[in-house]
Amino acid sequence: MDKLKQKKMEKTLSCNSSRRRFLQGLLATGALATMPIGLLQPMLAEAKELFSDADYQIFRNACPRNCFDSCSLKTFVKDGVVEFVEGSPESTYTAGGLCVKGYSYPRRVYSPDRIKYPMVQVGRGSGNWKRVSWEEAIDRIAQKILKIKELDGNLLGLGLDKYSGNFGITHYGVEGMMSSLGYTTRFAGTPCWPAGIDAQNYDMGDMWTNDPEDMVKSKYIIVWGGNPAWCSVHSMKYIYEARRKGAKLVVIDPVLTQTAAKADLYIRPHTSTDGALALGMARHLIDKGMVDQEFVSKHAVGFDAFKKYLKEKVSVEWAAAETGVSAAMIRHLAEEFATADPATIWIGYGMQRHANGGSMVRAIDALVAMTGNIGKEGGGARYGHLRTWGFNYNAMVMSPPEGSKGIVGGGPAKGDFHFGGDEATTYSNRNFNMNQAARDILAQKESPLRMLWVACRNPMSQNQNTALMKKAYDSIEAVVVVDQFFTKTVEQADIVLPHTTLFEEYNVNVGYWHYWMALNEQAIKPMYEAKSDVQIAALLSARMNKLAPGSCTFPLETDTRVWMEKEFNQGIHDLFGIKSWKDLKKGPKKAKLASSASWHDRKFKTPSGKYEFFSSLAAEHGHAALPEYRPKRAATAPLRVITPHSKFSLHSQFQNLDYMADFNPEPFVYVHPTTAAAKGIADGQQVRVFNSLGEVRLKARLTGNVPTQVLVMYEQWFKDSNFLVQKIIDDTPADMGAYKTGAPGTAVHDQFADIEKA
Amino acid sequence: MNDTQDQQQLQALRDFFFAQNAAQLSDAYAALDEAVSIDLPKVDDWEAVEFAFNRLFVGPKALIAPPFASVYLEPEPQVMGKSTLISRQIFEMLGVQSPWQGTLPDDHLSLELDACIRLSAVRQAGDSPEVEDLWSYFLQAHLDQWLPSWINRVRSAEQLPPAIHTVTDILAAWLADEMRDLKSTEPSIGL
Incomplete structure (x- = not known):
């Protein structure tokens, strides 16, 4: 084909009327009458305008990740495809700009690596996967849940490990799904910020x-x-x-x-x-x-x-x-x-x-x-704060089916983002410590954890002590993981279910740092067969009730917009000065604050109503009543290890995308030149960082940006690498966290190891 | 190979690369066996082929050889790129669309092979220079720009089952034949 003809064809292709003229010509000759039946279907009458000459459609979105900034986004869509995203200019906080991760969002939606279909692994960890329909996947899950109920007389053998992979309000529907099935095992606590939450609660009565x-x-x-x-x-x-x-x-x-x-x-x-x-x-x-x-x-x-x-x-x-x-x-x-x-x-x-x-x-x-x-x-x-989080939690608050049994006298649920009631009930869920999940799973002899549902989390790469986590997973009969990418946790799943991205569902988001609220609109159809957490819960509920009527109370609603709408209430309307969620279509809204200062009226929520330098509550909980010095953890190996956040990822999200891999293709351990010299390690050299838990092998980068005697490795999940910093990080707890979040925090920067040339 | 055999072969290739399970792979493979003159390697364990097929083209792990044109045609590999929309436009010119439009990228290999089948049928039904130009464009400026890279990825995959290797070879041979035909009818000043 010569260049002229190719150019002409490209012009025809890109022009709506030229393509239509071409088609009309074909119709006139009758050539299309001979078209065989295949995958492609005759164009629908209403789909005559497949390509729009109009400008972009603009949607409102909200980054739902566990991040200070919780950005509001403007999403530009053409012909049903997200072309690019911008930070919302209406938010003085986001102010029209995003971070490197935020700008990469279209790469996430359209990464060829996305999990596309429900799939079943034949032999956990084998890499042998079968594609199944949603019906089959959900049926297998429902059958397993009913089997657990039949065996144990309760559903405490069904566990949920869910945290901050998606902070969209309707995603508390995952917890709702569990509650709608009965009393289950929950992984309580937070690996994030619990020690500080308790500290601020002792001092001021709340985190604000x-x-x-x-x-x-x-x-x-x-x-x-x-x-x-x-x-x-x-x-x-x-x-x-x-x-x-x-x-x-x-x-x-x-x-x-x-x-x-x-x-x-x-x-x-x-x-x-x-x-x-x-x-x-x-x-x-x-x-x-x-x-x-x-x-x-x-x-x-x-x-x-x-x-x-x-x-x-x-x-x-x-x-x-x-x-x-x-x-x-x-x-x-x-x-x-x-x-x-x-x-x-x-x-x-x-x-x-x-x-x-x-x-x-x-x-x-x-x-x-x-x-x-x-x-x-x-x-x-x-x-941090949770002052703007007063939604209905309509998707989360579900009644257990009649006759459900659980833990007797277990007390109300706890958690940093627990917004359910604290009323006493006859039965309650069983709580495991999220930060020592492996220990808790392995400790159950009489009432083992038989099935685990993982959502908005990647515990096999993020929980401490990878070897112990693997052992714990090996003891579980069935693991279901809902995710967008093939993480280390998906690798250990029996069933994986594909989840929608923020552009493929409705939601609403607020932050724990700033005071803005943003609408998240569905901008495109869900790619492949991805579904949102609430849609999955509704499917499961339908199947459960078909197999065993009355076995699940989760509503059958699958429209994510309906779920989103139901989260709003008068309190939220008043706080943000809106009449309806629809006002957010014009842009994010900021809470109306009496003052930009927390505790501006000096009315503290402590037992005394004042700031408590001396906290009797802290003493009651086994801590010093005063903010006394608590010595640092004793070393267990020659060098200290800290594992902070990388610029290119948010925990185990984003680093797997091509944009990030371009700039940050592999992990490094950052070592002070003096420490490296003592070990004979040169810049760029392959090393092993090891302790009694295990080892990681990676390249050393020598820098004075880290102190002597301290090794720095960023906690990240690289999709094609076996590097996992958690292999050498133990599950030693922080001193506080149990009071407000149900479990102490993690001492992930209080870790020790040695280093040598590999 | 006559036109009917050619169509049957393309249909079998299309169905093979669109299969959702071992049974569909096996059925498409049998249809391909009927359509080609060579004997295809015997398959004892279709489940093993299914596992390998999913590793290559379906998931859930990052795909070895994503079967989407734009992954190979875009400067920054992704699905639903500008080149995906070219496939959608070509489908529109033939009066068809993907029933999975907006969910499955339009430039999935099997959808493009389906378009080839349709375009071949249209070519046979009449003698239109515009249709010939569209065929040349689709083959030369689109399929031949990405399929060779995709074929290379499949062929270099570790532990590739002979069945998938052979089916890929048949697809490669079909493309080479068509490109040869095109070149033989084109003027000497080409791309």
């Missing part, structure tokens, strides 16, 4: 943070154990603006992060000694009389006891020895922080993922409180 947008009012910002330049890029503009107006940015972190690189002052305490640093600063402020007397006397209880503790147990020199930060620097930092008005500390989640993490958050809270910065715009001990 200032609006991040009010950081522009701050005169002094300490980012302590967090890396917003990677993990909350939209917050950085407020920090920059504050700096432009004269504020100072201090970053305290064992790693010289991207955020630290932008700071005016970077402080590197020894890992896990942040509490000592905060207490040392507090002691200095006592010595200098730089305490906000009005706050500590009027709005707080227990300050005298705290002062006494500091005077007796803490000195600046002690803090310097403990942290490795000079006494002069501790004094300087304390004085600058106390003098600036307002001053704020952003308490990163990484900082509390230590065996003494909760106590460190309490010490930092105390520092912010004693300087009078709690309840102040531009101030605050910033951690």
